[in-house]
Amino acid sequence: MVAKNKKLLVSMDDVMVSPLSPEESAVPVQANNKVNLTINLRSIPLLNQLSTDEMNQVKKELSIQRYSRREVILQKEARCDSLLLLLSGRIQAIDVTKEGRVIGLSLLSAGSFLGETALINKSLHTTSVVALSEVLIAFLPSTTALHLFTHSPSVACQIQHHLAQKVQRDRTFRALLSINNTAKRIVSFLEFMKQKTPEKQELVENLPTHQEIANMINTSRETVTRTLLTLAHQGIIRKDANRLIIINPEALSRLIKNP
Amino acid sequence: MVAKNKKLLVSMDDVMVSPLSPEESAVPVQANNKVNLTINLRSIPLLNQLSTDEMNQVKKELSIQRYSRREVILQKEARCDSLLLLLSGRIQAIDVTKEGRVIGLSLLSAGSFLGETALINKSLHTTSVVALSEVLIAFLPSTTALHLFTHSPSVACQIQHHLAQKVQRDRTFRALLSINNTAKRIVSFLEFMKQKTPEKQELVENLPTHQEIANMINTSRETVTRTLLTLAHQGIIRKDANRLIIINPEALSRLIKNP
DNA sequence: TACAGAATGTGACACACATCACATTTTAGT
């Protein structure tokens, strides 16, 4: 994990010298005992339209913490005392069934925030959150966060958008889950996750492990392995580092429709 | 399909005054050609803290419509031009798989609103909505609705709460769906739906049909029938009109935990 | 470079439950 740290810190260092960081929004972070890095608060979407006063307030109260892969960031049923802003890395919300099986919920990457529903509902956290990679997270105490939610029009608007989008995304995924043919469910999952490159190449970046995919779409790791292999043999997909390239998108979507 | 949209556009100038309805918030409704009924806008949670000016604006633009059981209220992929407020009756959001199977999503009853996510995201509707019973629905044009969302603090706050609660509820249900034992899933569904009466009697009001339950929790109607019968034979539940009484709540929750 | 721990690959097997087909009961509309 030390080696990972180094890589991460170098990239954050760039931000420090960026002309886009007026000093009022720059927060120095003592990430480990080697390098100082600076976070530009204006680069966090949720905060980038705050007034100078609000920004100063936030800067004063923000604290930043680092987690390594697999570390638990939020515990289900825990008290909620902050809004969490994901500065870098990837995390996942999870839940656990009574039998101990893990249920994979939403995947989040830099720029998203978490803990907002518990904050708004003044409830305990309803899911746990774990780091999928090395991550940096900013903590904003709940009173300040809630104040922004209701008093900063830009924040209020963003929060509404965020929540509404989450609801729609969850609904789409809910529909995916009710496909009773496992192979089709896996294929639909790929369609759900895929993005297009500028060159119109379709691919899934940061493909989760087979186990993680299985946890998200209610199936077993073995079935994911088998299905993905079959697709590869048919020349429809290809694995490449930790991404998955969709060679034949038409064939893929045909698989969902046809028997 | 059946008795089509008896459109009930209201002439807003003849305001009816009821003792519970201060005149500024009373809207007369020509529900069918027999009875006049008056809707008190203050009784709609979302609107009950509006200023007099806002209320007048809303009153001017609100139109009310009646739907009968099974009628489609919103079509998936349709343009979104209003916020819908459910005044009475029960409705359900649904989706349909490529194979034509119906997926039952959230059940809503009086006081809830719908179409808000499409409105906020400026997107098309992502689900269809059908009436489960006779319903009355108020339509508030999107520009006015969106204006309230961002400019009325009370509305903004309620919307945030509403959305955050929806996210949490969806997440809970998502966890329920990943229970791989069908019987346990059905039992968990009962736990999810149950309410306590003042006399601490646990029951599920307005129990959906077996088919509707099956659509919501990814199983077949027959399995729901069989499981519910087994529970009844074991003396754990009892059917009564269109509600279901949980006679032995402890036994019910034991069933979820134990093999 | 080696090594441990993840991640992936693969066969065999059993059984939960979807599906079909039909009977019976309940509900609602005229």
Add this chain to the structure above:
DNA sequence: ACTAAAATGTGATGTGTGTCACATTCTGTA
């Protein structure tokens, strides 16, 4: 009150896929 339509009840059957058990390959760290 009558009838059609909807909802519920019930048996028989086939199969998709979860589970177990192990082999193989990959990945990061010492």
